[in-house]
Amino acid sequence: MQQRTIRVWSGIHKWTSLICTAFILMLCITGLPLIFHDEIDEALDTQQWQPANPDGELLPLDRILSIALENQPGGTPLFMSFDKDRPVVNVTTGPAPDAAAGDMHFASYDRTSGETVPAHENGVMDFILQLHTDMFLGLPGMLFLGAMGILLFLAIVSGVVLYAPFMRKLDFGTVRKSKTRRIKWLDYHNLLGVITIAWLAVVTLTGVVNTLSTPILDTWRDQSLADLAQGYDDQSVPEPGEMASLDSAVNEAVKAAPDRTLQFVAFPGGMWSTDFHYAVFLHGNTSLTQHLITPALINARTGEFAAMREMPWYVKTLALSGPLHFGDYGGLPLKILWAVLDVLTIVVLGSGLYLWASRRRPVTSEVRASQEANSPSVTATP
Amino acid sequence: MSPSGANRNRRSLWTIFAAPTWIALASLIGLASALMGEGAWNLIAWAGVGVPVLAAVFALRYRTH
Numbered sequence: 001m002q003q004r005t006i007r008v009w010s011g012i013h014k015w016t017s018l019i020c021t022a023f024i025l026m027l028c029i030t031g032l033p034l035i036f037h038d039e040i041d042e043a044l045d046t047q048q049w050q051p052a053n054p055d056g057e058l059l060p061l062d063r064i065l066s067i068a069l070e071n072q073p074g075g076t077p078l079f080m081s082f083d084k085d086r087p088v089v090n091v092t093t094g095p096a097p098d099a100a101a102g103d104m105h106f107a108s109y110d111r112t113s114g115e116t117v118p119a120h121e122n123g124v125m126d127f128i129l130q131l132h133t134d135m136f137l138g139l140p141g142m143l144f145l146g147a148m149g150i151l152l153f154l155a156i157v158s159g160v161v162l163y164a165p166f167m168r169k170l171d172f173g174t175v176r177k178s179k180t181r182r183i184k185w186l187d188y189h190n191l192l193g194v195i196t197i198a199w200l201a202v203v204t205l206t207g208v209v210n211t212l213s214t215p216i217l218d219t220w221r222d223q224s225l226a227d228l229a230q231g232y233d234d235q236s237v238p239e240p241g242e243m244a245s246l247d248s249a250v251n252e253a254v255k256a257a258p259d260r261t262l263q264f265v266a267f268p269g270g271m272w273s274t275d276f277h278y279a280v281f282l283h284g285n286t287s288l289t290q291h292l293i294t295p296a297l298i299n300a301r302t303g304e305f306a307a308m309r310e311m312p313w314y315v316k317t318l319a320l321s322g323p324l325h326f327g328d329y330g331g332l333p334l335k336i337l338w339a340v341l342d343v344l345t346i347v348v349l350g351s352g353l354y355l356w357a358s359r360r361r362p363v364t365s366e367v368r369a370s371q372e373a374n375s376p377s378v379t380a381t382p
Numbered sequence: 383m384s385p386s387g388a389n390r391n392r393r394s395l396w397t398i399f400a401a402p403t404w405i406a407l408a409s410l411i412g413l414a415s416a417l418m419g420e421g422a423w424n425l426i427a428w429a430g431v432g433v434p435v436l437a438a439v440f441a442l443r444y445r446t447h
Contacts, residue, residue: 164398169391172401173441191441195434198406202413287419323417330416330427337431344438374391 003364006165010363013158014356020151021349027145027207028346030132035327035338037125045120051087052113059111061246064089067114069240072105077240079272081264087111097237097269100138139214146211149204156201159193165367166190169374179373182358186370189351192344199341206321216318217271220311228297228306229274235301237269238276244303246278252305253280253296260284263293268300277306291319291329401437408433 033040065077068091075093082089089111094104108117134141167190175187209216246265254262260282266272272295273279279295297306311319323329327338361369412430415423 160402163402164395167398168393170393171445172398173437173445175441175446177446192438194402195405195437195441197402198409199413199431199434202410287423288417291417320417324413330424330431333428334416334424334431337428337435340435341431344435 006162006364006367007362009158009161013155013162016151016155016158017352018356020148020155021353023145023148024152025346025349027132027148028342028349030128032339032342033125033128034132035335035342037129038328039332039335040125041120041122044122047118049086049117051110052115054112056112058087059114061089061250064109064111064114065091065240065246067109068093068107071107071116075105076269077267078104078270079264079266080246082262083108088117097267097275098271102138142211142214146208149208149211152204153201153208156197156204160197162363163190163194166370169371176373182355183370183373185351185354189348189355192351193348196341196344196348200345202324203327206325209318209321210325213318214271216314220315221271221274224309224312225274225277225297229276232276235276238300243268243278243300244298248303249278249298249300250280252298252303253282253308256296256305256308257282257294260294261290266295273297276300291323292316293319405434405437 061080065080069075069077072093075095076097076099077091078094078097078099079092080089081092087110088108090106090108092104092106106119108119109115110117130136134145137144166186170187173191175191176183250262250265261284263281263283266279266281268277269275272281274297276299277297278300279297281293281295283290283293292311294308294310296308298304299306327335359366408430410430412427412433415430416427
């Protein structure tokens with residue numbers, strides 16, 4: 001590789017890394033407990049909740065919804081979701097159909113009694129999650145972290161290019177501990193950097209996709225659902241009192257997709273539906289398709305079935321970017337490997353920062369010094 | 383490794399990137415595998431994503447002087 005080429009790639013590696021390192025370090029550190037989110041929640045959840053009437057009949061969804069709205073006077077329903085392993089319905093309400101996430105109110109209800117289910121409050125994990133997602137800055141914070149992810153990806157690519165000249169005279173994995181401190185940390189940086197690249201590239205790119213969830217859903221609503229909203233121009237978003245039965249809407253949806261499982265309902269006017277439809281989301285039943293959701297759209301005023309819409313590729317990409325970023329899709333062993341690779345990434349970031357802070361000469365003589373340090377007859381100068 | 387002329391010990395790009403390429407490939411197969419299913423798919427996933435971690439252990443154990 002020509003000296004000029006090395007200098008250019010080194011410049012790219014240095015600047016992309018320098019700009020994003022502080023944020024990526026924050027993401028790695030906050031990400032570590034988030035990997036074990038489920039386990040931590042479970043461990044902290046001391047009270048074993050039981051439904052009021054385990055063998056009793058399930059209350060209609062319309063009944064649960066009206067209880068939820070009574071508890072939140074003036075609130076508009078936004079989402080209703082269903083727990084997998086217990087008869088619990090979660091209702092999200094807000095001051096307006098397009099309420100911001102911070103203004104939403106979340107409550108869980110026992111479907112056998114209509115009573116509220118105590119929420120497992122975990123302020124610390126919520127704080128960590130919020131910091132990790134958008135640093136408490138909403139959409140701009142999310143997009144900013146996405147930009148940092150793109151810089152990290154450029155740092156990974158330039159790092160791979162620079163790996164070659166540094167490894168010209170070394171066997172894979174060599175760490176020269178007996179040389180200078182700088183050579184030792186250079187070797188750690190190169191070794192741990194190169195073995196984590198595939199995992200880190202996937203976690204980085206899927207993280208970037210996750211930061212784009214708002215624009216992705218906006219595009220989906222404008223592109224895929226636009227035709228469904230046509231002809232309603234003179235109508236406003238229906239009020240709760242104007243809406244058709246939720247139970248029959250859900251029944252229509254389940255009837256239209258008997259091979260899928262109900263996941264959640266989005267109410268009209270929010271991010272996940274048109275202004276006039278219930279969007280009833282169902283997921284597949286195989287390992288792969290359980291991450292992919294498909295909405296059935298039901299006219300929220302008349303209760304009439306409107307359409308079942310397969311998600312476009314970009315929403316499917318977003319859906320699969322979830323598990324591939326969180327690492328929660330392959331059991332506890334995968335989570336542990338996720339955590340180990342996360343820690344190795346922290347070492348790569350830290351050693352990179354050290355190599356930059358202790359730099360004394362241009363990268364091209366750095367490459368030469370590293371190559372010379374390899375031969376036992378030459379002692380590297382610190 | 384013997385101290386020798388500038389070009390004697392130079393490794394080809396393929397030699398340099400052989401191990402990293404296999405490690406990356408194993409990682410990617412592992413990451414995809416856990417998406418495909420449970421059971422055996424998870425075993426493949428743990429083995430695949432475990433390769434970079436094992437590579438680090440190997441290097442730190444046998445290639446550190």
